[in-house]
Amino acid sequence: MYDEAMNAPVKTSDLTRQTLLEAAFAEIHRNGFQAASLTQILADTGLTKGALYHHFPDKKALGLAVVEEVIRPRLAAMMFEPLADTRQPLAAMQALLAAKAAEDDPMVVTLGCPLNNLMQEMSPVDESFRQRLNEVFEAWVAVVAAALKRGKTAGEVRRDVDAEATAFFIVSALEGCVGMSKNTQSVAAYRSCLAQLGRFLDTLREP
Amino acid sequence: MYDEAMNAPVKTSDLTRQTLLEAAFAEIHRNGFQAASLTQILADTGLTKGALYHHFPDKKALGLAVVEEVIRPRLAAMMFEPLADTRQPLAAMQALLAAKAAEDDPMVVTLGCPLNNLMQEMSPVDESFRQRLNEVFEAWVAVVAAALKRGKTAGEVRRDVDAEATAFFIVSALEGCVGMSKNTQSVAAYRSCLAQLGRFLDTLREP
DNA sequence: CTTGACACATACCAACCGGTATGTATGATG
DNA sequence: CATCATACATACCGGTTGGTATGTGTCAAG
Known part of the structure; x- marks a missing residue:
């Protein structure tokens, strides 16, 4: 699988990371950061805590990544x-x-x-x-x-x-x-x- | 004890209620409503949950009372x-x-x-x-x-x-x-x- | 064919949350 | 003096939270 614009390989790993970021953005947009539930984000994405904590060290890092990347x-x-x-x-x-x-x-x-x-x-x-x-x-x-x-x-x-x-x-x-x-x-x-x-x-x- | 302005008796009960409202206002002002901790409010006032839930049916009622009365x-x-x-x-x-x-x-x-x-x-x-x-x-x-x-x-x-x-x-x-x-x-x-x-x-x- | 790093999934935990049930001191009332 | 509601204090509970430890499948390198 290749990214047509960048002509660079698109790893599925980056895809799940992006999925997490989008779901986190939506959840934070609805409920704010402190009230945002990681469990809810994972339920929305179908992923698990293993995936989340593989890509982000903690909840705060996820929130900061949402600011920067979304x-x-x-x-x-x-x-x-x-x-x-x-x-x-x-x-x-x-x-x-x-x-x-x-x-x-x-x-x-x-x-x-x-x-x-x-x-x-x-x-x-x-x-x-x-x-x-x-x-x-x-x-x-x-x-x-x-x-x-x-x-x-x-x-x-x-x-x-x-x-x-x-x-x-x-x-x-x-x-x-x-x-x-x-x-x-x-x-x-x-x-x-x-x-x-x-x-x-x-x-x-x-x- | 009497309220000079209203010339009505000031019950200590009303005082503790007011104390709770002020502390709740400060806590909510600092952390927002959802992140406001009842435990913290009680720690600030020196009161206990018995007092809080005697004056307010639940956290939401406390928050609404803060809006109306503070x-x-x-x-x-x-x-x-x-x-x-x-x-x-x-x-x-x-x-x-x-x-x-x-x-x-x-x-x-x-x-x-x-x-x-x-x-x-x-x-x-x-x-x-x-x-x-x-x-x-x-x-x-x-x-x-x-x-x-x-x-x-x-x-x-x-x-x-x-x-x-x-x-x-x-x-x-x-x-x-x-x-x-x-x-x-x-x-x-x-x-x-x-x-x-x-x-x-x-x-x-x-x- | 083996090894090992990566990319997750599963199971579990301590901490804290709002809320409740119960006990108790006080003060007004009959 | 007895009664009883008020005004709290204390102890406790189920649920949820962020976070962790461990297991597992995949895939690339040697």
């Missing part, structure tokens, strides 16, 4: 990549918000953002978790900040906006909208909140 | 009351943000907002929790929305702002700022994020 790439593909080279970050972000709002039955309203959920739960409890999560979060902020700076030189964004602080706020407000919508369980509130964030983005536009 | 009043005193009758909600909220930013070593950066923490953790997991928490949250939004409406008639707030949607966003963004700052564990980031929220509030001002 959450981070997903976030990068969904949120980083669309802003990677834009000179019109405001337009790009508005399009992003519109796309997110257009989803019907967004899972983010039901279960929230996997990254945000873990940050809220684990940051005060476990320092190494906090560090890994913070790296992902700050990478996100950095992507937005860089896009805003390019927007400033390109004339889309006002010169007086503080790129870093504004980027931090934008990501924070977005996560806030997701979190509150998760609580109200209302897609309408979710869309309305995203629209308000869009209004804020408009205030950054060079007149 | 979190809600605290939030009301801190966030609702300053906006209760203002005709200049923007000025009042700016003052509120400034006051929060002025705190040195705000616990909210270390452990986050108790309400938001519980919402993020419990909303997808337990429906009755979600409902109680949502009542508190929507009461908060309603207070902000009412203040914004008064600001519109008083001429401080632009006529074209959607009071409900804007209020929802303001609270969401605030909780987002708190949550992200908890993750970065940075007071500076916290203050910067609040300042950006202040910038958004300025855009609502009637020119």
Whole structure:
């Protein structure tokens, strides 16, 4: 069996590892890390503890691997990549918000953002978790900040906006909208909140 | 022993109940509800399970009582009351943000907002929790929305702002700022994020 | 053909959890 | 003074958890 893209051998061992990571991601997304049950993960995958503890030394390592190998790439593909080279970050972000709002039955309203959920739960409890999560979060902020700076030189964004602080706020407000919508369980509130964030983005536009 | 304000007898029973609630609040604030240990709460208070299960039928009832009798009043005193009758909600909220930013070593950066923490953790997991928490949250939004409406008639707030949607966003963004700052564990980031929220509030001002 | 490392499966364990059953001191009431 | 509910304390229980020790099949190397 060969991986067509990488043209490298795909060991079944890597497959089971990936299976464990995906199941762990889902379980953690549903119940949080501390309440996530290894037994449930194994039941979902049909694997056993032997497999799990062969690939991961303990539960914490599994959780950190989920952050690095599942959450981070997903976030990068969904949120980083669309802003990677834009000179019109405001337009790009508005399009992003519109796309997110257009989803019907967004899972983010039901279960929230996997990254945000873990940050809220684990940051005060476990320092190494906090560090890994913070790296992902700050990478996100950095992507937005860089896009805003390019927007400033390109004339889309006002010169007086503080790129870093504004980027931090934008990501924070977005996560806030997701979190509150998760609580109200209302897609309408979710869309309305995203629209308000869009209004804020408009205030950054060079007149 | 008498309560001076109410002029009603203060039973020691009510005192131990209050002790349990405060300890439970602290434990839940530190570890979340599901990870909160009843044993730890009892160790903190010096009480025993007999006392706990005399006052509360089970752990869930204790958690809900914490929401109703600790979190809600605290939030009301801190966030609702300053906006209760203002005709200049923007000025009042700016003052509120400034006051929060002025705190040195705000616990909210270390452990986050108790309400938001519980919402993020419990909303997808337990429906009755979600409902109680949502009542508190929507009461908060309603207070902000009412203040914004008064600001519109008083001429401080632009006529074209959607009071409900804007209020929802303001609270969401605030909780987002708190949550992200908890993750970065940075007071500076916290203050910067609040300042950006202040910038958004300025855009609502009637020119 | 043998050996041995890898990739799991099975069986088991101590610790802790929320919850309960029962005992007991106190204080109000008749 | 007797009674009885209140307000706890103590002891205990079944279930679940993360983690481990050991067994087993497979497969590549020598």
